[in-house]
Amino acid sequence: MNIDASLLRQAAQAAAGGQQYPAATLYLVATPIGNLADLSLRAIHLLGLVDALACEDTRQGGGLLRHLGLHKPLIAVHQHNEREGSAAVIARLAAGERVAYASDAGTPAISDPGAVLVQQVVAAGYRVLPLPGPSAAATVLSVAGDVAATSFAFSGFLPTKAGERRTALQALLAVEGQSQVVFEAPHRIIELIALLAELAPERRVTVGRELTKQFESIHTAEAGTLPAWLAADAQRQRGEFVLVLHARAPQAAADDDLPAEALRVLALLAAELPLKQAVALAAQVTGAPRNRLYDAGLKLKRGGDE
Template identity: 90%
Template sequence: MNIDASLLRQAAQAAAGGQQYPAATLYLVATPIGNLADLSLRAIHCLSLVDALACEDTRQGGGLLRHLGLHKPLIALHQHNEREGSAAVIARLAAGERVAYASDAGTPAISDPGAVLVQEVVAAGYRVLPLPGPSSTVTALSVAGDTAATSFAFAGFLPTKAGERRTALQAVLAVEGQSQVVFEAPHRIVDVIALLAELAPARRVTVCRELTKQFESIHTADAATLPAWLAADTQRQRGEFVLVLHALAAQVSAEDELPAEAQRTLALLAAELPLKQAVALAAQISGAPRNRLYEAGLKLKRASDE
């Protein structure tokens, strides 16, 4: 990108220079998730003021500073050394310096390092100030159009082991009334989509790939259709993914939406078998959607426990 870094810094100074930026303070700086133009003027001004930049990857942090025509000492602070890195940051704060922290992309401490750093800095008696900005979670939610949701939950990355991933996804799918945000890597996206299609074929899912980048794509469809959609173009399997699992609408999750015969079959099976097995057999016998049967089975179980 060809820019005049000095003009960027001047614009940042004009827009954000009137605010106070106290010394001996840690500044959490949200950084672009793919498009450098999303860096805020306030973030640029803050980065120009700080005495050092702590970052998840010094190559990423150094590249960001070079983009802005800035040169600052860098402190490596990632998931493997967060406590040691925190000590280095606190030492600088103790000397009265301003220090910024930036993860590789997005908002620190949201499925990225940063939470331990904040905890340590606050415990040491220093201030932490956030600079809001890019977040793949909020970006994906904004474009999902999930009108059934009354709130959302951040599930982050699912477990890498197949059995644990299935259990975790079942728990996520069972939550009513919430959009659920899941992160996934390209080498697991096919498996995760196949699992979604199996467990909740009627669930609406928004698949966001490479958000804000040149080859960004956003696709919303029922989970049952997604394996074929992914397979139709291998480019759709590349990049970083954010999935929004749309909320269960009341009419979808309500037990009385199931045919009476499906409800009776499920109730008989659930009285004798574990819920998962009862739902699988009821789906085979009745042809009713497995996710609706599962929701109805959970209601039966709750009622029997009361």
């Protein structure tokens, strides 16, 4: 990307320079998951301000700095040396320096190194401040359109062993009312899609591939249709994948699961009051779940109208 780095830094200074950036602090910097234009002005300003950059891969971190026309000491902090790397960061914080940490892409410590570093820095008595930004999990959730979900869970990469993978996926699929976000590598995507189609063919799944990059694709469909969709174009099997397993709808409970007394009280109240008020009072009197009482009340009303 051809940019005037000095103009970019000036814009970052104008946008973010008014905030305080205390010394002796570790800053966790979210970096683009594929598109460099997603780097925030605040992150650019902070990277120009810090005394050193700790990073998962010094080649990636160095490349990001060069893109911005910056030169900083680099500290390798990755999954194989995170405790040792943390010591180097803490030594700089002890000298009153500002240090940034960036993983290869996205937000540190979310399926990336960073959690151990944060733990060690806090234990040593220093501050850790976040600079929010790109996250593959949040990106794909925003376009999934999972209206049945009331929450979400992030599981990262599933186990690679077949038996453990099946067990883990069955557990995710069994959860009600919750979107499940998982990552997958290109050499395992066919296997994962086939397993989803076997275990939950009617479950809707959003498949995000190469998010924010030039050839990104986002496809939402029932799991049973995905093996054929994936096989129809070899390009669909390439790149990094983020999937949303749409929420499983709560199983409808039968009216006879409600205590007879709760149904009797509901029927008496519903005969005299609007349904919502009758349900609220019945729930207070009997302790029965309000959603189950409401479903039973709808059936009572429909029966009375016939």
